[in-house]
Amino acid sequence: MANLQRNVPVSHGINKTIIYIVCIFLAVLSILPFWIMFVNATRSTPEIQSGLSLIPSTHLKTNWDVLTSKSFDPLKGFFNSLIISGFSTLCAVYFSSLTAYGLVVYNWKLRQPFFTFIMCVMMVPAQASAIGFYQFMYQMHWTNNFLPLILPAIASPAIVFFMRQYLLGALSLEIVEAARIDGSGEFSTFNRIILPIMVPAIATQAIFAFVASWNNLFMPLILLTQKEKYTLPIMVSLLRGDIYKTEFGSIYLGLALTALPLFVIYFLLSRYIIAGVALGGVKE
Amino acid sequence: MRRKGVSYAKYGYIFSLPFILVFLVFSLYPILYTAAIGFTDMKGLIPKPIHILDNPFQNFKDLLLDNASFRQSLVNTGLLWIINFIPQIILALLLTAWFTNKRLNLKGQGTFKVLLYMPNIITASTIAVLFSTLFAYPMGPVNSLFHALGWSDAPINFLQDKMTARGIVGFIQFWMWYGNTMIVLVAGVLGINPALFEAASIDGANGVQTFFRVTLPSLRTIMLYTLITSMIGGLQMFDIPQLFITPAGGPDNATLTTSVFIYGQAFKGSYMYNKAAAASMIMFVIAAVLSALLFYLMRDRDASKLKKQLKKQKQAAKAAARGA
Numbered sequence: 001m002a003n004l005q006r007n008v009p010v011s012h013g014i015n016k017t018i019i020y021i022v023c024i025f026l027a028v029l030s031i032l033p034f035w036i037m038f039v040n041a042t043r044s045t046p047e048i049q050s051g052l053s054l055i056p057s058t059h060l061k062t063n064w065d066v067l068t069s070k071s072f073d074p075l076k077g078f079f080n081s082l083i084i085s086g087f088s089t090l091c092a093v094y095f096s097s098l099t100a101y102g103l104v105v106y107n108w109k110l111r112q113p114f115f116t117f118i119m120c121v122m123m124v125p126a127q128a129s130a131i132g133f134y135q136f137m138y139q140m141h142w143t144n145n146f147l148p149l150i151l152p153a154i155a156s157p158a159i160v161f162f163m164r165q166y167l168l169g170a171l172s173l174e175i176v177e178a179a180r181i182d183g184s185g186e187f188s189t190f191n192r193i194i195l196p197i198m199v200p201a202i203a204t205q206a207i208f209a210f211v212a213s214w215n216n217l218f219m220p221l222i223l224l225t226q227k228e229k230y231t232l233p234i235m236v237s238l239l240r241g242d243i244y245k246t247e248f249g250s251i252y253l254g255l256a257l258t259a260l261p262l263f264v265i266y267f268l269l270s271r272y273i274i275a276g277v278a279l280g281g282v283k284e
Numbered sequence: 285m286r287r288k289g290v291s292y293a294k295y296g297y298i299f300s301l302p303f304i305l306v307f308l309v310f311s312l313y314p315i316l317y318t319a320a321i322g323f324t325d326m327k328g329l330i331p332k333p334i335h336i337l338d339n340p341f342q343n344f345k346d347l348l349l350d351n352a353s354f355r356q357s358l359v360n361t362g363l364l365w366i367i368n369f370i371p372q373i374i375l376a377l378l379l380t381a382w383f384t385n386k387r388l389n390l391k392g393q394g395t396f397k398v399l400l401y402m403p404n405i406i407t408a409s410t411i412a413v414l415f416s417t418l419f420a421y422p423m424g425p426v427n428s429l430f431h432a433l434g435w436s437d438a439p440i441n442f443l444q445d446k447m448t449a450r451g452i453v454g455f456i457q458f459w460m461w462y463g464n465t466m467i468v469l470v471a472g473v474l475g476i477n478p479a480l481f482e483a484a485s486i487d488g489a490n491g492v493q494t495f496f497r498v499t500l501p502s503l504r505t506i507m508l509y510t511l512i513t514s515m516i517g518g519l520q521m522f523d524i525p526q527l528f529i530t531p532a533g534g535p536d537n538a539t540l541t542t543s544v545f546i547y548g549q550a551f552k553g554s555y556m557y558n559k560a561a562a563a564s565m566i567m568f569v570i571a572a573v574l575s576a577l578l579f580y581l582m583r584d585r586d587a588s589k590l591k592k593q594l595k596k597q598k599q600a601a602k603a604a605a606r607g608a
Contacts, residue, residue: 030399103300109293123571128318129314135321215523248420
């Protein structure tokens with residue numbers, strides 16, 4: 001017994017070392033594929049084929065020239081993605097806040113049924129409606145148009161749910177009453193007084209809505225068939241094709257370019273993103 | 285003069301109107317339309333008059349009874365989900381136990397969380413093509429590494445072997461999602477009443493005992509939530525299997541998921557919109573059942589909480605009555 005107790009601090013130290021080794025291994029596992037991607041983006045194809053290296057080389061310019069000489073136009077893809085993700089994020093956070101405000105502040109007959117309904121449709125997979133959605137847009141001549149990728153964001157059940165939870169905790173009805181007494185209309189109360197209160201929640205949801213839209217492949221792939229309308233995730237699929245078959249340096253560069261904006265966003269906002277992930281799980 | 289508290293209810297409807305309109309037009313109508321297409325003979329790139337089939341359920345019957353690829357896609361979706369979720373939840377729990385253990389007091393937790401979550405935020409399409417390039421044959425980085433470490437004599441054609449192709453797709457999903465699950469679980473543990481841990485420590489429980497007797501039971505609901513949302517997400521698995529291997533779903537349909545099947549039916553080759561729509565509806569039903577299950581479990585928790593509270597109140601009332 002005495003022997004066992006003496007061993008406790010020692011085994012604790014060993015345990016801790018093992019835990020650190022496992023965590024560092026996992027961290028390396030997270031970084032390594034992307035590291036290889038960025039490094040290989042600067043290496044020539046013969047260098048890449050001769051073996052693995054973790055040190056950048058000098059062929060970035062050549063790879064860029066090869067990449068852009070074919071059908072891959074990263075700037076076009078970047079701006080298409082930016083327009084779709086930017087506007088759909090604006091739609092998602094503004095109208096979700098509006099809907100959530102309507103659910104929290106006003107006492108209307110269908111309030112509870114409407115909320116239950118939002119809970120029910122939160123998990124409907126995009127694929128369930130894809131065929132009908134495509135046919136509908138085809139008949140409206142809205143394929144190769146960004147609107148069908150932006151407007152549906154106005155109805156984002158999960159964001160409404162989150163905003164409602166936030167408002168229930170952060171909003172006191174006295175503020176609304178005070179605004180009414182001052183003669184503020186309901187819409188201007190929402191736009192001028194409530195939206196600023198909701199900024200923390202809006203920021204979190206905006207990050208996630210933006211990233212989700214930016215990364216979306218399924219819907220753009222179905223709707224956008226003209227090359228000049230392609231978003232970055234569709235462009236990535238071009239890299240899989242025959243045209244870059246042996247140009248590994250350019251393939252890595254193309255991949256690196258599609259991932260780069262997200263790395264920048266992530267390292268600037270990682271604190272908020274991690275906090276947002278934690279919040280999303282706990283709030284349920 | 286406004287009468288008090290009467291005139292504002294209409295704003296509830298007005299403020300919810302954009303949501304409702306957009307939902308009706310861009311979600312509900314397409315779902316109903318998809319369901320309707322599932323009963324018709326709509327196919328081919330050029331639109332032509334469509335008819336409801338003589339046996340309206342013919343497409344569903346064909347898919348479930350005669351279509352080997354569709355059934356394979358359901359099996360694959362399940363299989364790929366299992367080989368990603370089981371290691372994912374085990375590793376996430378292990379990391380949660382370590383990160384929340386106050387006696388260990390690990391340093392650099394914030395950095396580890398940021399790095400382990402990172403793959404989740406990068407575009408899945410990019411990751412799919414990246415891994416496909418990393419596992420290239422005969423001279424990809426992974427083959428070079430295996431050769432350098434002496435793990436393989438000859439280059440391995442990872443993407444053409446059914447087992448390794450599936451394994452890698454499962455691994456990518458696992459690698460992208462375990463950080464997310466871990467953060468959710470850590471947050472769950474931080475939400476547990478600290479008094480429980482204090483009591484356990486006073487009773488002399490060690491780290492392992494505390495984890496299995498206190499932490500894990502308290503995490504039950506949050507784990508159920510993770511399980512079901514992961515199942516619904518797994519059901520839609522598309523980006524990775526679509527882009528990881530060309531042609532999508534290969535080799536020999538080993539990585540063909542239901543979403544890849546739907547996309548392939550509707551937008552590649554024969555443009556079988558009716559088959560794809562029927563497959564979508566089957567998927568929708570599975571997702572609906574899972575969602576209903578989640579809904580039921582979450583409601584149940586609130587209801588049981590309420591019951592407990594009522595019980596406590598009654599006991600308190602009794603005690604008070606006795607005291608008096």
